[in-house]
Amino acid sequence: AQKVTQAQTEISVVEKEDVTLDCVYETRDTTYYLFWYKQPPSGELVFLIRRNSFDEQNEISGRYSWNFQKSTSSFNFTITASQVVDSAVYFCALSNTNAGKSTFGDGTTLTVKP
C-alpha cells in the first residue's frame, strides 16, 4: 500500500519569508514517481514537479526548490521569498509506475500574508 503524509495542515507566513512544505511517503515499489501540485481557490490542480525514484537530484525552478531524499522517504518543497500569490493548498502525491494511479497527501494550506 502507498501512503503520503503531509504533516503540516496549515502554514501561515509573511510575504518574503521562506517556507518549506514537508512530504513523507511510503511505498514498497522500487520504481515510482513523486509529484507536487498547487491547488488555488479556483480548484484546478497545477502541476509543479514530477520526480522519479531514481533521480535524487534536487531541483530548483525560480523561487521553488525540491529536496528528494530516499533515505528518509521525503520529498520536501521550499518556496523562497514567498508571495501572496503563493497562497494555495499544496499536495504531494505518489504514483505507481505500473498502475499509474496517484495517492495524494492530505494537503498543506499555505497562507502568505502581505
Next chain:
Amino acid sequence: GAVVSQHPSRVICKSGTSVKIECRSLDFQATTMFWYRQFPKQSLMLMATSNEGSKATYEQGVEKDKFLINHASLTLSTLTVTSAHPEDSSFYICSARPRGTNEQYFGPGTRLTVT
C-alpha cells in the same frame, strides 16, 4: 500539449437525477483515465481507473452502480453520477495517462452540487 478538459466545469442538479461528466484528452490518446473525488478541505481520493475498451476498476468503497464510468474512446471518458444525492456534492477531477507513458495530466475539475 497534454491538455485535459472536463465538461461541465460546474453543475447543479436536483436530488434523484443523474449527471454526466466528461473528461477529454485534447491532444493525445489516453489509454487510461483516472477519476478522483475531492470533498471540501480534503484530499483527492481515487474513485476508479478507466481503461479504454474495458470495464473500469473501482476503488474499495466506491459503488460502481452509482458511479458509472465509460471509456468509449482513447480521448473520452465519462463519469455518470446516478440518482445523485446531496452527499455526492463534491469536486470531481479526472486525469489521463498518454499511451505508452507514465505521465499523468489532470483536468480542471467539475464541481457538482446536488440540491
